[in-house]
Amino acid sequence: MSARTSTALALVAAAVLALGLAWWRDGARPYETPVWKPARFVQLVPATKADRERWLVAVNLRCPHCQAHLRALANRIATRPRPPALGVILVDQGVRPKRLALGVPLPAGAWWDSAQVWRDKWGRRMYGETFRFDTRGRLLSATPVGTVPDSTGSRM
Amino acid sequence: MTSSSIAPTSARPVDLGEARVRVTALLVATMWFDVLYGAAQAGRAHTPWIVALAGLCAQLAFTAAEAAVALVGWRAMGRNVRFVALATRLLVASAAETLAVGIASGRTYLPREWALLLAGPRAVEPTGPLHGLATAFAATGVLAIVRMLASAALQARAARASFAAALALVLAMWLVSRLAVWWAVDLLQGRSFQ
Numbered sequence: 093m094s095a096r097t098s099t100a101l102a103l104v105a106a107a108v109l110a111l112g113l114a115w116w117r118d119g120a121r122p123y124e125t126p127v128w129k130p131a132r133f134v135q136l137v138p139a140t141k142a143d144r145e146r147w148l149v150a151v152n153l154r155c156p157h158c159q160a161h162l163r164a165l166a167n168r169i170a171t172r173p174r175p176p177a178l179g180v181i182l183v184d185q186g187v188r189p190k191r192l193a194l195g196v197p198l199p200a201g202a203w204w205d206s207a208q209v210w211r212d213k214w215g216r217r218m219y220g221e222t223f224r225f226d227t228r229g230r231l232l233s234a235t236p237v238g239t240v241p242d243s244t245g246s247r248m
Numbered sequence: 249m250t251s252s253s254i255a256p257t258s259a260r261p262v263d264l265g266e267a268r269v270r271v272t273a274l275l276v277a278t279m280w281f282d283v284l285y286g287a288a289q290a291g292r293a294h295t296p297w298i299v300a301l302a303g304l305c306a307q308l309a310f311t312a313a314e315a316a317v318a319l320v321g322w323r324a325m326g327r328n329v330r331f332v333a334l335a336t337r338l339l340v341a342s343a344a345e346t347l348a349v350g351i352a353s354g355r356t357y358l359p360r361e362w363a364l365l366l367a368g369p370r371a372v373e374p375t376g377p378l379h380g381l382a383t384a385f386a387a388t389g390v391l392a393i394v395r396m397l398a399s400a401a402l403q404a405r406a407a408r409a410s411f412a413a414a415l416a417l418v419l420a421m422w423l424v425s426r427l428a429v430w431w432a433v434d435l436l437q438g439r440s441f442q
Contacts, residue, residue: 097323104317108424115431123439215439234441 123215128229130201132209133181136192139201145176145232146200146225147241150183150210150218158220159194161237165222166196168240176224176242179203183210183219266333269402273336276343280307283346287353311338314421318403321417327407337406341399348391366390379441380434384426396422 128146130139139146147169149162162180169175179200182189192202210216220237235241284303288296315335322329350356351367363371368389369382396418404414 094323097320100320101324104320108428111428111431111435115434118435118438211438217436217438218440221440236441 118215121215124213126214126216126223126225126231126234128223128225128231130203132207133203134188134206135201136182136189136204137179137198137202139177139179139199141177141199143227144174145227145242146179146223147176148179148181148200148203148223148225150216150221150223151180151194152184152219153182153189155219158237161220161222162194163196164238165240176200181205181210181223183216184208269333269336269340273339276339276346277304277308279343279346280304283350283353283355286355287349290353290355307342308339311335311342314338317421318417321421322403322407322409325409325413325417327409329403329407333406334403337402338399341395341402344391344395344398345387348387348389351391352387364389368392380430380432380437383433384430 128148147165149158149165151158151162153159162178166178169178177200178196179198180194180202182192182202182204185204185206188204188206194202205211216234218236222235222239222241224232224234224241226232233241281300281304284307285296285300288299288303291299293299312335315331315338318334318338319329319331322334347356348367348371351358351363352371358366358371360372366389368385368387368391370386371389397415400411400415400418403409403418404411407414
């Protein structure tokens with residue numbers, strides 16, 4: 093085997109091994125099950141309804157896709173007789189936003205994740221993920237963009 | 249008396265077999281564009297031809313990368329194969345995949361069971377978020393197996409090696425690429441949706 097072939101094989105093997113090691117380390121790392129504790133976040137818009145389920149969408153301000161999901165979700169639940177309280181957790185946002193214009197009412201409030209709880213403590217990475225918490229802050233479900241959280245078979 | 253002499257030609261003889269493979273590869277590239285255009289239309293893309301063109305470029309880049317890795321594999325086994333010969337044959341073998349993509353995108357209608365069998369789990373609508381392992385093997389169906397067998401047969405001829413050796417290389421590359429997809433998707437997703 094020539095030196096070039098050996099080097100190329102070693103590089104491919106090293107890349108696959110590095111990926112596998114990163115995967116194994118991430119899998120072995122303990123993450124918290126999300127529990128809604130407002131004290132861990134910075135309030136940007138106050139919550140106005142606390143007597144019902146909270147649906148909190150992980151929104152990044154540079155992600156139009158997850159903001160579109162938030163608006164679609166707001167439209168979808170607007171006609172319900174007792175809609176859940178919709179809110180946002182602003183994630184991967186280094187500085188406190190000066191203004192917040194997401195275009196939908198947020199009865200569960202808007203919360204800035206200044207301490208990176210969403211990423212570092214909960215281990216979450218997908219923008220637009222919707223957390224469904226009960227009135228006591230316990231997680232009921234976590235669903236991706238395009239899904240109605242309380243009917244996961246239903247696409248928007 | 250006159251004498252004539254014919255100058256020996258310096259042109260290389262045309263390799264008809266290689267020319268046939270290249271023409272077939274070109275046809276498969278147009279098949280890819282067609283099926284990706286159909287998939288973009290089915291997905292209501294704003295400019296389907298741009299999506300299809302980008303998809304074709306990605307497919308060609310993927311084939312080139314696959315050929316580069318296969319080249320290293322063949323050299324490690326002591327066989328000298330040309331990159332172009334491998335790349336064209338891998339593109340030809342991907343013809344089976346164009347049908348699978350057509351089925352998965354809903355462009356080619358088949359009953360659910362047949363779609364699942366031929367194109368793999370990606371052909372049926374997922375009920376929840378996919379995880380790394382499911383994503384990695386979502387395209388595993390009969391057509392994926394056909395592609396691997398065709399790839400092994402074509403590569404074996406190009407490398408003048410046995411079919412078994414080529415199949416071993418193709419399967420090893422497929423398994424390693426599935427592992428990489430599994431791990432990469434898990435890393436990108438973290439604990440989301442759990």
